[in-house]
Amino acid sequence: MARHSILDTLHDSLRKDALEGLRAMRFPPGQVLFSAGEHCRGLPLVLDGSIKVQMTGASGHSIVLYRMGADDICTLSIGCLMTGRGYRAEAIVEEEAEAAIIPRGLFDRLMDQSAEFRLGIMESYGRRLDDLMLLVEEVAFHRMDERLAEWLQARAADGQSVLNITHQELAVELGTAREVVSRLLKELERRGQVRLARGRVELTGLRKTASPA
Amino acid sequence: MARHSILDTLHDSLRKDALEGLRAMRFPPGQVLFSAGEHCRGLPLVLDGSIKVQMTGASGHSIVLYRMGADDICTLSIGCLMTGRGYRAEAIVEEEAEAAIIPRGLFDRLMDQSAEFRLGIMESYGRRLDDLMLLVEEVAFHRMDERLAEWLQARAADGQSVLNITHQELAVELGTAREVVSRLLKELERRGQVRLARGRVELTGLRKTASPA
DNA sequence: CTGCCTGTGTGACTTTATCACTGAATCCGG
DNA sequence: CCGGATTCAGTGATAAAGTCACACAGGCAG
Incomplete structure (x- = not known):
């Protein structure tokens, strides 16, 4: 109906x-x-x-x-x-x-x-x-790293902390290239904010990058 | 009325x-x-x-x-x-x-x-x-130099070949920074496609930049 | 197990953005 | 007409993002 x-x-x-x-x-x-x-x-x-x-x-x-x-x-x-x-x-x-x-x-x-x-x-x-x-x-006008973090955070706010998504799909979400997403994610992983696996992004401690502006 | x-x-x-x-x-x-x-x-x-x-x-x-x-x-x-x-x-x-x-x-x-x-x-x-x-x-997805050239060309198509516009205003048209516009315009001038003066852009021989892709 | 396909990592390089200035052109009040 | 203020434009240095080319890893089918 x-x-x-x-x-x-x-x-x-x-x-x-x-x-x-x-x-x-x-x-x-x-x-x-x-x-x-x-x-x-x-x-x-x-x-x-x-x-x-x-x-x-x-x-x-x-x-x-x-x-x-x-x-x-x-x-x-x-x-x-x-x-x-x-x-x-x-x-x-x-x-x-x-x-x-x-x-x-x-x-x-x-x-x-x-x-x-x-x-x-x-x-x-x-x-x-x-x-x-x-x-x-x-x-x-927004920086890619912030946009990526915000996108992930929005998902986290939905209660999801393990996303089954590829870097390519994330790139389409943000309108950028896959390589850019890969590098930014890697950087987030280095900072301990996400954990990465094939086709998977697990959000651990995501917060805004301390940016001035 | x-x-x-x-x-x-x-x-x-x-x-x-x-x-x-x-x-x-x-x-x-x-x-x-x-x-x-x-x-x-x-x-x-x-x-x-x-x-x-x-x-x-x-x-x-x-x-x-x-x-x-x-x-x-x-x-x-x-x-x-x-x-x-x-x-x-x-x-x-x-x-x-x-x-x-x-x-x-x-x-x-x-x-x-x-x-x-x-x-x-x-x-x-x-x-x-x-x-x-x-x-x-x-x-x-589009490159700045092409967007700038297209914007100028669109004006040229309107019959205008001398534009009274500042680099800052062009930057707002394209959503970028003034410096970027300045540099790109300078490059166009070097190629003889425009002539520049304070607050003025004169279109001389504008054509698409021979780009592959 | 062996390919094969998809997904990821990365180096090298280009383009764009940002920051910090400098100097040139124009305007305006006296 | 002069001097100072203001608006425009040019540019070097550096960081961020996009592009190209390729290596390699995980997982699945035969």
Whole structure:
């Protein structure tokens, strides 16, 4: 059953119509929901799981732009839906996910008839713009070692202290090269802040590098 | 008289209401339309001129995110309007601009009553997301010398071959440090692609640096 | 066990960022 | 017109990050 907070805001009859027009689907980790160049067939609602959105540059390098989780809306799709252009990024399932697609016609109807739905869409758009602006700032001005440490710390804050991730995957998270990640991790290990193994990073005592600035 | 294509799409009675609720204002170059932290009082429509939107990082460095010109919509404001959060960026007039602000109430009414208006807003949002994604890719993966050359070339394509701009301003355009721009420009001058003077860059024979990759 | 594939480590070198200055051009008040 | 302040630009030294090339290690399939 498709459960998404933006549907809860709808009035009864409209919600009934909406739920009829949707069917939730499950996607396993690794599944590609859409990739660059593809066209958009509707607005995906993320019901559960975790999906990362990343793009690949001309150089062949990739960078993760943001993640979508339970109750998120794939706002990126709206632009494609409206302008008819293809996606510029790709979406890959990380943790098994459940999603439902709102077809174009239904989307238009919901936008027309529900102020609450519109509000939800606009809020989601605002958040995404914010995410991207922060990312630009981070990529343009922050040091790699700090970004890596912060990324790892964010995971630690989630309660995870052993990450099954390769240096290459970390490099894509940060938009840098694998070698750079390897070297920085090695440095963290020397300082006793992480322990490394093949495909694994264990967080031991991670703290901010004492940097002035 | 407020002329903006998104208003043209409105039906007669609605357009009349809209035009009554708006008053266009002129802003001189250098004028700050909004700055980081400020709250949003409505949706600005750009009628004419050129406005740049830039953000400043914790480091104190700034980067230009995108520009708005005639017939643009300041989509960034919608997110702020909807969530009530303050702006994260600032908008500065470059070429004398004319703009009108759609107050919150009128915006809601237009979104409610005009599918064309909604479409215009969504398209604008899509374009903005696209711009930012491209910017991320560029900042993360492109070499500075190429970015500088491309930026200059884009201006040359506009018909301008003498730019009145300082190295510092160019650095903000690209999100780098002034010294870096100075050195790269000097290198371009050595190759005879530009001629430099205080506050001035004259484009002579600019072409892509013969780079492999 | 033996390849084979994927992941990691590292040296050498280039590009970019940062810091600390110097000097040149312009502006402004008297 | 002069002198001082201010804004711009140039540059050396050094650190951080990206690139290229390659060695080697772990784990899996045959």
